[in-house]
Amino acid sequence: MARTTSPYPHAQARLRRGWAILAVTSLGFLLSLFYRVSTAVISPQLAAELSLTSAQLGSLAAAFFYVFAASQIPLGWIMDRAGIRPTMTVLGLVGVAGAVLFGAAHTYQQAWLGRALLGLGMSCNLMGIFALLAAWFPADRFAFLAGLVTALGTLGNLAAATPLALLSQTLGWRGSFWAVAALNLLQVAAMFLVVRDRPPDTPRPAASGKGDWRQALSLFASYHYWAISLSTFVRYGFFVALQGLWAGPFLVYGLGLDPVQAGNGILCLGLGIMLGMPFMGRLSDRWLGTRRGVIWPSLALMGLLVLGMAFWPQGIPLWLVYAWLFILGFAAGPGQIMYAHIKELVPGTLTARAMTWVNLFTMLGGAVFSQLLGWVIGGEPASLHGPAGFRPVWFLGAGCLFLVTILYYLTREPQRPGQK
Secondary structure, three states: OOOOOOOOOOHHHHHHHHHHHHHHHHHHHHHHHHHHHOHHHHHHHHHHHHOOOHHHHHHHHHHHHHHHHHHHHHHHHHHHHHOHHHHHHHHHHHHHHHHHHHHHOOOHHHHHHHHHHHHHHOOOOOHHHHHHHHHHOOHHHHHHHHHHHHHHHHHHHHHOOHHHHHHHHHHHHHHHHHHHHHHHHHHHHHHHHHOOOOOOOOOOOOOOOOOOHHHHHHHHHOHHHHHHHHHHHHHHHHHHHHHHHHHHHHHHHHOOOOHHHHHHHHHHHHHHHHHHHHHHHHHHHHHOOOOHHHHHHHHHHHHHHHHHHOOOOOOOOHHHHHHHHHHHHHHOOOHHHHHHHHHHHOOHHHHHHHHHHHHHHHHHHHHHHHHHHHHHHOOOHHHOOOHHHHHHHHHHHHHHHHHHHHHHHOOOOOOOOOOO
16 A cells, blocks of 8 residues: 655644744734724823824824725735735834834824824735635634634734733833834744745745626625625724724723723723624534624624713713623624625635625724714813713714614525535
């Protein structure tokens, strides 16, 4: 009997390299999520030092998401032709430059440019990882590893809460960003040294052609595509605008908390979504076996929680604030299930494009809501004393969440393997 040999003669070396790539790129994704929401805790200092209005604070937070979202359109084409490692390295350096510029900013325009460069620099940190996972690990481990990367990345959200508040008290918000930029530079250097686009025995894949764009455009005629896209636009958009910017002013100016207490509240939001993602995924995959039936109740619960915040009294107990925010973050957890839902509703030839265009709406939601809530609040954030001044935020958020709850309820449950 002929003895079979491994297609890769150094399987252990390949495995070690794959895990090293996963580790160093996961740190980059963690930093990306840190940068996304890092303006929340320091927003009072930003507003005071740069003389920013609420609308300018919203635009500042939105700059990251607008540039990030726009970058998704050419990103796949660039990685195909330039390679994953060069693309991630160059964009990583752009991100470092953005962090340095943001920390050095003395005007709104300089800070906005720094945030925009951060959005561009971080734009490949997840899609690049997914491409590397597909090249270095077996296909039957991709979903688990992708989930592991996402879970690790949420630590960046947590780091942008209480730890950033404490670091800002020691180094100032400028010094904090320069410290993170230094860590980011080390991560980019390590990534350049460790990452390879594919194992040495794997040929470079042929560049994809133009594809059937007429088939791709058929997505825009699908109710399910629009319902899912608008739902992720509202769910992630409102949540990240709250976590990344407006929770800070609300907790400080609306409820009178100090910066560390506000950071703890934002930390509770992050912990909620961090635990909610795997729980909701398990609920959808194994316990209930439904996509739609997990997502629309979660959207409805988010809407109820947000509406309830409009009626918080000035002296609401601190423990209740933290518990409420934790549950709100937990309810926001099933966002990744929306990608599974659209993937299972479209033909296999449209899977990648459907998920990419849903992701575009996800990031646009973060941009639009960060800016929209600034317009709704208006004026100087410090001029809002008491929770009543923030009621328009909660009414708008709850209304949008209830609307997409109805839209999502009307979507179709996909036929999954093993179902009749």
